[in-house]
Amino acid sequence: MSASIGFVGLGTMGLPMASNLARAGFAVKGFDLSASATEALVEAGGTSAASAAEAARDAGFVITMLPTAKHIEAALFNAGGIAETIAQDAIFINMSTILPEETDRIASALGERNIAMIDAPVGRSAIEAARGALLILASGAPEAMKRAQSVFDVMGNQTIDCGALGNGSRVKVINNFMGVSLNALTAEALTLAEASGLDIRLALEVMRGTIAGIGHMRVTYPNKVLKGDLIAGFPVDLAHKDLGLALQLAAQVNVPIYMGSAAAQTYSIVRASGRGRQDYTAVYPVLRELAGLPEEIPY
Amino acid sequence: MSASIGFVGLGTMGLPMASNLARAGFAVKGFDLSASATEALVEAGGTSAASAAEAARDAGFVITMLPTAKHIEAALFNAGGIAETIAQDAIFINMSTILPEETDRIASALGERNIAMIDAPVGRSAIEAARGALLILASGAPEAMKRAQSVFDVMGNQTIDCGALGNGSRVKVINNFMGVSLNALTAEALTLAEASGLDIRLALEVMRGTIAGIGHMRVTYPNKVLKGDLIAGFPVDLAHKDLGLALQLAAQVNVPIYMGSAAAQTYSIVRASGRGRQDYTAVYPVLRELAGLPEEIPY
Amino acid sequence: MSASIGFVGLGTMGLPMASNLARAGFAVKGFDLSASATEALVEAGGTSAASAAEAARDAGFVITMLPTAKHIEAALFNAGGIAETIAQDAIFINMSTILPEETDRIASALGERNIAMIDAPVGRSAIEAARGALLILASGAPEAMKRAQSVFDVMGNQTIDCGALGNGSRVKVINNFMGVSLNALTAEALTLAEASGLDIRLALEVMRGTIAGIGHMRVTYPNKVLKGDLIAGFPVDLAHKDLGLALQLAAQVNVPIYMGSAAAQTYSIVRASGRGRQDYTAVYPVLRELAGLPEEIPY
Amino acid sequence: MSASIGFVGLGTMGLPMASNLARAGFAVKGFDLSASATEALVEAGGTSAASAAEAARDAGFVITMLPTAKHIEAALFNAGGIAETIAQDAIFINMSTILPEETDRIASALGERNIAMIDAPVGRSAIEAARGALLILASGAPEAMKRAQSVFDVMGNQTIDCGALGNGSRVKVINNFMGVSLNALTAEALTLAEASGLDIRLALEVMRGTIAGIGHMRVTYPNKVLKGDLIAGFPVDLAHKDLGLALQLAAQVNVPIYMGSAAAQTYSIVRASGRGRQDYTAVYPVLRELAGLPEEIPY
Ligand SMILES: NC(=O)c1ccc[n+]([C@@H]2O[C@H](COP(=O)([O-])OP(=O)(O)OC[C@H]3O[C@@H](n4cnc5c(N)ncnc54)[C@H](O)[C@@H]3O)[C@@H](O)[C@H]2O)c1
Ligand SMILES: NC(=O)c1ccc[n+]([C@@H]2O[C@H](COP(=O)([O-])OP(=O)(O)OC[C@H]3O[C@@H](n4cnc5c(N)ncnc54)[C@H](O)[C@@H]3O)[C@@H](O)[C@H]2O)c1
Ligand SMILES: NC(=O)c1ccc[n+]([C@@H]2O[C@H](COP(=O)([O-])OP(=O)(O)OC[C@H]3O[C@@H](n4cnc5c(N)ncnc54)[C@H](O)[C@@H]3O)[C@@H](O)[C@H]2O)c1
Numbered sequence A, B, C, D: 001m002s003a004s005i006g007f008v009g010l011g012t013m014g015l016p017m018a019s020n021l022a023r024a025g026f027a028v029k030g031f032d033l034s035a036s037a038t039e040a041l042v043e044a045g046g047t048s049a050a051s052a053a054e055a056a057r058d059a060g061f062v063i064t065m066l067p068t069a070k071h072i073e074a075a076l077f078n079a080g081g082i083a084e085t086i087a088q089d090a091i092f093i094n095m096s097t098i099l100p101e102e103t104d105r106i107a108s109a110l111g112e113r114n115i116a117m118i119d120a121p122v123g124r125s126a127i128e129a130a131r132g133a134l135l136i137l138a139s140g141a142p143e144a145m146k147r148a149q150s151v152f153d154v155m156g157n158q159t160i161d162c163g164a165l166g167n168g169s170r171v172k173v174i175n176n177f178m179g180v181s182l183n184a185l186t187a188e189a190l191t192l193a194e195a196s197g198l199d200i201r202l203a204l205e206v207m208r209g210t211i212a213g214i215g216h217m218r219v220t221y222p223n224k225v226l227k228g229d230l231i232a233g234f235p236v237d238l239a240h241k242d243l244g245l246a247l248q249l250a251a252q253v254n255v256p257i258y259m260g261s262a263a264a265q266t267y268s269i270v271r272a273s274g275r276g277r278q279d280y281t282a283v284y285p286v287l288r289e290l291a292g293l294p295e296e297i298p299y
């Protein structure tokens, strides 16, 4: 197997990733619909391909970093696509963010042609892509993963083995769900602080020292609900009461807190289920139940 | 002024707080509607009062730790209430969680009687109350705050001076808004992880290392939007796309993500306002604008 | 008992209501904090009182039409308030929109003084108030209601007897919850129509002929879920699918559909509970269950 | 052109639709992946085809009634698909509910082969499908629509010409968005009524006579906001206040009102924009603005 790499999709993320690979000594053949993107790779030491098929020819790894699954399927299976030339012993690595079911669909189309796939979306942003410091959420067959590790080590500074193919996409979607939603919730809290007459620096100072800023994943969840302890540190009834105060305050100062108002309704469900005196992390088993998951938390 | 303390409301929080004060050498006279609560204080070294008025007589500080503003107003102004006996040079300290406007209403009723008030709700929970390790969010006149500090030092291990009276309540409501809502959002993310076939330990491991688990208050906000930099680290358009993937995934596995689905709508507004290529922290200035706040972020 | 009426609160609604009573021959003594409001009543044939107590003196009925419960309690119990003068055989009628618990609180305070109360909030708007065509949602003791009917008949053209005191407030809050929320949902639908390239007149024409415009209260609910029939006319699974299409469409054209996106999550819960093939009105028993209500729908 | 019809997708909707066409004298050749479905059509007087291609051969109209766009594209373009046999002068009619962009994608793929398409999703349910009483939301070239009318007249009792191709899908998605979301809102209102102690028959009786049950599309919108009149019939400030009462009531009785709580936030935005004293239908221009639509309502 050659150590050459075909790289399709040289945009905000793909260009710095491919450039780092070229600088690290890999023979990188790049393709992008935009000619200027391909040229920029050449300047970084790569070579330019006239099509995705051309980029994939004779490569040991073929990487895609494209907007959506639709673009990946086009780059793979349209005329002039990767599937026309990719070698039997090459590994196809998708690093774009797509749905698990789309990952499965692509993997199974490739599987029919006996081509191995790794699903390896990335965390962090273009800045870390440029610094070779991405978080790589890789999933696939262990053998393929082992072979790809030297490639990942150039693009990222942390690779998490997420297990069976598709889990990289799963964890990526969940992670971004949380980080992106949390951003909107943070904006609600700070806007409410300011509109209610508070100095937002004070609000930030206080919240950085409490669960509000520290989050639940490191302390409350592992210490309470995840180990099955729902004895109230802070009870659901008071959490519900406090959200009620926040809703009234927000209404007085006309701050839209859509996320907080939804959270308040969820606590109403938790109370209605008879868990008012349990710890407020009891919101988690209740939500699991609403989703039809089995009672036991798999932790 | 005597160093004796009248303490009204000896429940989950009040009892350990008052007990710590008694153990630290303050003369604590306690009152609660429940006789057993008052007795427990006596065991910890306090004395028992037959009414709120009795507890307040001759005290240098009168503290309330009651469920809601309605209870505080009853304990203050009903027959047998604090207002009947509280000394002119005493300081009334409310440590219950109530609305800023309720704090103002109570302070102004006391002001008519020339009685100083401190608004000092607390962060953390009964466990920290027992350990004397509460976070005290105090606001009021500097002179009164100075006098109360030795009392706060017994109940908490950190006092934040929140400025003018009412700001303690403000920051407390905001802080709990954030911590309590974040709990519900965390439950959505973990439920979605599990329902989509992921090991929640993997999900937690990944998120603990990214913004999803670290939050926005320490890094993204100070580095980007709060210093006026909206050049995309991670652009709104991709944040919007990724929430779209999460919504589709959640629908497939029947996980209700009310908060996340609301967040997705907020990003639609951000995009519609022409900010799709800005950093995703641009959600904050957009929300401020929706709330009618001036353009400049006061940071 | 005299047929004279004390009327407190002569604003947007109160003035036309009181004026109609005066024109109909009742001796109406009005009071409002705004002198110009009281003067306007005099022009309509009423007389002016210098205080709420003055308005209430010797009246057979004392009516309040004030913004909130706080205002009503002030008008009743503050110095110069109604409670100082209202006769033992008079009936106090609150027609403002307030919470059931506030109604109960006021009624019980009046009850201690042996004064009967009717809770009679109104539907419709100032235009109907002027025309004497309000919808009156009256509740209270049958005897009092009977006596008040001639007064209601002047202000409204429809009185619904809502039963025990407090039910008027209950049904008023529910009714406005629905009408006011529905307005926001309607705005979401029409905005989505226009943004996706549709003529809103066409959208309106279509929806006026379907459940979208006709609503569920007259047809689907009585024909299906309320009589216990959940055999799918339109199944939950398709309703869920169709909301998914709407969410994707809205995301493409950047229309915030907060209400619709919340509805989609609720259908996910319904599906997760195993009701995917039932009629989509099964959302109702599921929501009842989340609120902890007993299984049987009381219809 | 022959009056024979190829019908692909004989499920809950497709089977009664195709059966009605057969009974009305059309030569209907049906295909479904499920053999029993095809047999049922034969019993109704149609004939059975072994593939979608077979059903489409020599037909004047080829109709699809399949779950999603993915199924339609498979039935059209996979091996044995409609595209292999459909005649140049035939009309392809999709009656399934799909996205406008999916309709466009299919139409353009057919357009490359010079085959005309009509987009004609249907309103109502399987009951009306059996009675030939569907609402047909047809869009496409006028000439094709004219030819298809006799076919529509068998399946439905009302055809609305929605204009250019894709508008049928648009209006269908919007219509179902509204009807399906409204169902969930109705469930919130009735659950809140019951949990707060009200007889739901009373609640229904009242709401059927007000905007809550009648909706905004026939009265408030045409009379107020759509003709540019925002003088308050019922002002935004009171609508906002009343939703606040409903939120408090719901919190007291633990009823989750996710949709209503979102609506409340939207009214906060309307107030923050300075429109508190306008009519509550002002929520519509505000939402249009959030979505980036031009100021003028195209009505
Ligand atoms: N930008 C980030 O911060 C970030 C972070 C993590 C993950 N991601 C994910 O990475 C992926 C790429 O994001 P990006 O920001 O680099 O996008 P981008 O839009 O900047 O780049 C995409 C590139 O793909 C090219 N392209 C599209 N179709 C093509 C085809 N058929 N053949 C060849 N080239 C084609 C485009 O010309 C463009 O240069 C997305 O899935 C995104 O969600 C991005
Ligand atoms: N529990 C927590 O984790 C926590 C954390 C931070 C803040 N708080 C806030 O602290 C306050 C108290 O909470 P708690 O958990 O101790 O509540 P609690 O219900 O356990 O205790 C309240 C006590 O007040 C007494 N009481 C009520 N009315 C009274 C009256 N008129 N006179 C005398 N006693 C009266 C009750 O008998 C009860 O013992 C609340 O505002 C809460 O929001 C609680
Ligand atoms: N406006 C509507 O379309 C409408 C429809 C149905 C129900 N309602 C309800 O009717 C009530 C009144 O609404 P409105 O629109 O007439 O309000 P408004 O603000 O126009 O009028 C209230 C009046 O009360 C007076 N007032 C306040 N406190 C007073 C006091 N202590 N003593 C005497 N006068 C006092 C004010 O000066 C004002 O004139 C509210 O509860 C509202 O929710 C209004």
Ligand SMILES: NC(=O)c1ccc[n+]([C@@H]2O[C@H](COP(=O)([O-])OP(=O)(O)OC[C@H]3O[C@@H](n4cnc5c(N)ncnc54)[C@H](O)[C@@H]3O)[C@@H](O)[C@H]2O)c1
Binding pocket: C233, C234, C235, C238, D008, D009, D010, D011, D012, D013, D014, D031, D032, D033, D034, D037, D052, D065, D066, D067, D068, D071, D074, D075, D095, D096, D097, D098, D122, D123, D124, D125, D126
């Ligand atoms: N059921 C309703 O009340 C209703 C109302 C209005 C609109 N619709 C829409 O109508 C469409 C059909 O709904 P339905 O309820 O009849 O669905 P259904 O699932 O009952 O029927 C779909 C049929 O398509 C068949 N099928 C799937 N793929 C096929 C293929 N490639 N070739 C041939 N047959 C194939 C299936 O075997 C099945 O019999 C959907 O888009 C739905 O949204 C349904």
